[in-house]
Amino acid sequence: MRDKPAGETRAADVLHRMRADIISCVLKPGAKLRFEGLRDMYAVSFSTLREALSRLVAEGLVVAEDQRGFVVAPVSIADLNDLTYVRVLVERECLGLAIKHGNDGWEADIIGSFHRMDRLQTRLGSNYYLSGEWGKLHGDFHFSLVAACGSPNLLEIRQKLFERAHRYRRMSSQFRPKWRAKDVEHKMIMDSVIARDTAKAQELIERHIRETTENVIKHAGHLFDAADEAPHTRSDHVAAE
Amino acid sequence: MRDKPAGETRAADVLHRMRADIISCVLKPGAKLRFEGLRDMYAVSFSTLREALSRLVAEGLVVAEDQRGFVVAPVSIADLNDLTYVRVLVERECLGLAIKHGNDGWEADIIGSFHRMDRLQTRLGSNYYLSGEWGKLHGDFHFSLVAACGSPNLLEIRQKLFERAHRYRRMSSQFRPKWRAKDVEHKMIMDSVIARDTAKAQELIERHIRETTENVIKHAGHLFDAADEAPHTRSDHVAAE
DNA sequence: CGGTTTGATTTTTTCGAAAATCAGCCATAC
DNA sequence: GTATGGCTGATTTTCGAAAAAATCAAACCG
CATH class of the missing domain: 1.10.10.10 (Winged helix-like DNA-binding domain superfamily/Winged helix DNA-binding domain)
Structure with a gap:
């Protein structure tokens, strides 16, 4: 492939x-x-x-x-936190717009890409997250959620941020035997999006991103060169939100 | 230079x-x-x-x-509207963070870069906006406002969006003999930022961006190939905001 | 002995020629 | 009359050698 x-x-x-x-x-x-x-x-x-x-x-x-x-490009906890902050901002916005503008075809694509990801997940068993194939379907699923956003520029920014974050996720996945209840989260996000519950969907996607970041830091943070520049901490950003 | x-x-x-x-x-x-x-x-x-x-x-x-x-890269009204939408989102966020995190040095830089821009403006007379030099100082001023934002990723995104928008501004400036009361606006934005009035500063910067866009469309819109793809209109975005 | 210069080696950066591809055109066939 | 297939010239894309710059280490002063 x-x-x-x-x-x-x-x-x-x-x-x-x-x-x-x-x-x-x-x-x-x-x-x-x-x-x-x-x-x-x-x-x-x-x-x-x-x-x-x-x-x-x-x-x-x-x-x-x-x-x-x-x-x-080097990795650092400061960069991951900053990336997470920007991602939350952008992803929430995209999701809000997509729920507002999305039509039936958009919903169908979400259900379809979730199904593809879910199927591969069960087929691959407990180590699904190590597969590059699953990584791609996971990316496709998250994209499908915001595909109807209507802002090409915002979508492009989102995509680049997503890819950079993927690198951090990947770094921790080798240490983490089981990837939390991520599959359940995906289902919940999808349901709230299809139900057009904007506030809930945004809340869930934010938690999804934040918790993943926390896990990465917890399990792979020791790999990062902590001797990096750290102009601000995560709590700064959270407070600002 | x-x-x-x-x-x-x-x-x-x-x-x-x-x-x-x-x-x-x-x-x-x-x-x-x-x-x-x-x-x-x-x-x-x-x-x-x-x-x-x-x-x-x-x-x-x-x-x-x-x-x-x-x-x-081609220009289009759809792209300009989309760009404006994303810029408002990003610029507001940057400004909010900068006001929160900025220190004395940050304030000094703002005042300094405003002064440089203002001086060149009076020196060049009524056609200042056509000068590349002024364009640079104008960019520096806007950057200084958000420089203390603390998020390198957000700042980088902002910078790229600003540059792309500059191209649109430039297209209309050849038609527009006097550039509105832009200088007054800059002063007002600066004052509200230094006064740490977040809500007001964000409101002003948003208007600053939106009105510039409207002027570009009004005076240079006829230059754009309107036969472009237009998946959404500006009012969509405004409503979503 | 510490610090600087010099020279050989490695690595990056630039160049223009050569290969690959495209766009337009005409001849040919159906 | 319209479509198909190959030519030709223009343009892009790729290549590896040559030039420029950095790195490392030994030799050289103070």
């Missing part, structure tokens, strides 16, 4: 593969990205690599140090 | 110059970006151009059509 250089330009293909590798931590946070190695890994030339890297820089998954090459 | 390839990589320099040219509409919305022409214009090679273009794609100022080259 991962190979489709069909009609796609080579650079775009490398972009997709590298993004996936960064999100799934095959390329570890903070790792130096040397061209020689990447060239072997993805079988493309310097320039093509550089193009993919450049786009990832603008997406925030890679940082470029002037004349010193590229590095996988 | 525009030339500083000091310590900067060549590609980054081209990136800055192209971004400025797109924002100031030297490169017109929807224009096809042919490599041959760009190579002469910026005096760099294909690969370097491609790198800059790629970053601009991820920033939303350029769109890449698979295997058919690059195009300056």
Whole structure:
């Protein structure tokens, strides 16, 4: 399911593969990205690599140090907390708009994508969250919830934030044998969305995001370089909300 | 003030110059970006151009059509309205956080950047808004208001949205001889921010953004290809707010 | 001994030619 | 008359070598 250089330009293909590798931590946070190695890994030339890297820089998954090459964007508790804060803001807004504007087709897509995710979950058994396939369906489900939002710009921002958060989720999933009652939460969120209960849906999605963050910090926080800049704490943000 | 390839990589320099040219509409919305022409214009090679273009794609100022080259991101009333909607959401949030977290240095920076902008304004006379220099100071002033926001991610999103909006403002400024009472508005916003009146500051910044958008549509709307996709109207968003 | 300069090596960045792809056009067939 | 198939020229995309810059370490002073 991962190979489709069909009609796609080579650079775009490398972009997709590298993004996936960064999100799934095959390329570890903070790792130096040397061209020689990447060239072997993805079988493309310097320039093509550089193009993919450049786009990832603008997406925030890679940082470029002037004349010193590229590095996988580092992770930190401060960044995760900030990301969570922004995500709550954006996701709530998207959800509110989607519930307002969504039609029957939108509802059908939600139910469909939930079903696909749920089925794969039972098929894969207790380790479903380690599967890249499930990760994709999980992303699709969350997207379907807000798809009818009507604001292309907000949706695009949301998508990029979601992907960056996915990297943090992924980091903790290797430590966490069972992924809480996430499946139950998803069902509750879906139900409240379909019932057009905006306040409840927003409350649930916020809790969903916040609790996931707490779990990541609890189980994988020790992996982050705590020696990072921490200009503010989470409680600041919560209070501001 | 525009030339500083000091310590900067060549590609980054081209990136800055192209971004400025797109924002100031030297490169017109929807224009096809042919490599041959760009190579002469910026005096760099294909690969370097491609790198800059790629970053601009991820920033939303350029769109890449698979295997058919690059195009300056088109403008449309739908996009402007959507942009305005997201900007109001983000800018209000940033401002609220900044007022909450800001310290004395932050206030001083606001006053300083307002003063710089104001001085240049009187020095340039009635056509100040056409100057790129003023455009920069105007951007600096607005940034200074939210600089203490404390959320790097939100600030980065804000910055990109601001730049895209600047392109729209620029399109209308050539038609509009006098730029309303914008300078008075800036003063009022600054005063309410320094007075830490969150609600008032947010209200003022929202009006500031919304009225600018209305003016752009009124005076330059006829330039946009109205034949664009328009999945929703502005009133949708306003109502949702 | 601490600190700076120099030179060799590694790594990044830039370049323009070569390959791949697209767009328009005409000939041909049905 | 319309559609299909291949040409040709223009444009994009990819490539790896060459240039520029950084890194590391040994040699060199104060």
